[in-house]
Amino acid sequence: MWMLNILKLIVTGTLGAAGFAVLFGIKLKHVPVAAVGGLIATAVYVFMDLWGANLFLSNFLATIVCVIYANIFARVLKTPSIVFITASIIPLVPGGSLFYTMSNIILGDGLAAKTYGLNTLQVALGIAGGIVIESLVVSVMLRISQAKLTKKRLDADK
Amino acid sequence: MSDNISSAEIYPNEKFSDKLLRTALDIAENLLRSGGTVHAAEDTVDRICKAHGANHVEVFSITSVIIASIRMEDGEYAMQTRRIYGFSNNFTKLDSLNSISRDLCAKKISLDEAQNRILKAKNENTYSTTVRILVSMIISGAFALFFGGTFLDAVAAAVLGMLIMVISSFAPKALNQLAMNLVLSTIAGFCAIFFTKIGFGDNYDKIIIGTIMLVIPGLSFGTSIRDLLCGDTLSGMLQLIQSVLLAAIIAFGYTIALFCLGAWIV
Structure with missing residues (x-):
């Protein structure tokens, strides 16, 4: 039964990511790439969750994996990587808990609002942390490759 | 301009x-x-x-x-x-x-x-309105299942997702975004409760969560925190406040429906 449940989560997560890829106006030939990104994100998240990791850690790791994937395909297909990142992390996005937080604040249930709010913040921080790590690594790598390029040019000038 | x-x-x-x-x-x-x-x-x-x-x-x-x-x-x-x-x-x-x-x-x-x-x-146009409506049906159905709803919930969520997309694609563009989302979520809330009442759907909250993924600014909540961490503090804060406000407005819309029909559902 739990296998079926995992399968359901992964299939629906992938469908959701593919759907949002279309709503975000990604080119049709790039939509499958984004959908697989969503699949990877959901799978990592689900298995981390099964393993017992907390919300922050599982979202952090899922984001990192899917950001690496997105960067590889962004280089291959010559598209900005944000295109694939945005669509792939859709299944991780804390839409449900953000909604529960706000509705509990409106209904005056402080305890539930605090729990859901904490969840939302954990997930959002996990996703943001993953993307920050990516931009750090990419900028360092860019700087290294640029330094190599200028060195090559200087050598050629000599 | x-x-x-x-x-x-x-x-x-x-x-x-x-x-x-x-x-x-x-x-x-x-x-x-x-x-x-x-x-x-x-x-x-x-x-x-x-x-x-x-x-x-x-x-x-x-x-x-x-x-x-x-x-x-x-x-x-x-x-x-x-x-x-x-x-x-x-x-x-x-x-x-x-x-x-x-x-x-x-x-x-x-x-x-x-x-x-x-x-x-x-002027590059992307997908047509029909495709967008169909896709939003798939999205809301998928997320209703994703968050633990039954198959019937998914179908009901898909119908509501279509309704939301139709209204928001034919609404005047100049309308305030917050007001627009308040109207959308109120309508969707009323429909979700009505659907479960007549037996088209099992849990109204799962239907709501499925349709909410279309409008809730969960993504901009995440990116605003990314901006804050990357050093674009000002735009991060602007986006954060915008997305929290929008989420509150959407929750408020659904709560109106709950207040009006809440006694009816139990």
Whole structure:
């Protein structure tokens, strides 16, 4: 039964990511790439969750994996990587808990609002942390490759 | 308005620095409008101007405004600002703007050519309304299942997702975004409770969660925190407040439905 449940989560997560890829106006030939990104994100998240990791850690790791994937395909297909990142992390996005937080604040249930709010913040921080790590690594790598390029040019000038 | 800024012919005696900055800002403005990051917009202006002979470039951008000034090698000086009213994710446009800026930096195309390509990219249409409506049905159905609803919930959520997309695609564009979302979520809330009452759906909250993924700013909540961590504090804060407010408004809309029909459901 739990296998079926995992399968359901992964299939629906992938469908959701593919759907949002279309709503975000990604080119049709790039939509499958984004959908697989969503699949990877959901799978990592689900298995981390099964393993017992907390919300922050599982979202952090899922984001990192899917950001690496997105960067590889962004280089291959010559598209900005944000295109694939945005669509792939859709299944991780804390839409449900953000909604529960706000509705509990409106209904005056402080305890539930605090729990859901904490969840939302954990997930959002996990996703943001993953993307920050990516931009750090990419900028360092860019700087290294640029330094190599200028060195090559200087050598050629000599 | 900024719609006619992009036509190259209307400024016959324009200085080169002004023209350069105008082109760079056209690209940056459209990047922000189609869902690009603040960092990418600033970077684009900086690279394009430096590649075309600007000695000194200063750019500051938040999600709703870009301020930029450049000084050329001969001392010519130009400064322009742009105001951005809202954005909607359009990654095809983002992609072509990116390639225009790359070509411009590599000096493969002239400024006039870039202007023409920006105009073309602006009018690039993506998927038709019918496709978007169908896709939003799939999304809301999938997320109703994802968050633990039954199959019947998914079907009900798909119907509501269609309703939300139809209303928001045919609504007047000038309407306040918060008011629009309040109306949408109230209607969806009433329908979700009504559907479960007549037996079309098992748990109304799962139906609501499925349809809510279409409108809730969960993504901009995440990106705003990313901006905060990356050092774009101001735009991060703006986006954070906007997304929290929008989430509150959406929750409020559903709560109205719960208050009105809550006694009826149990």
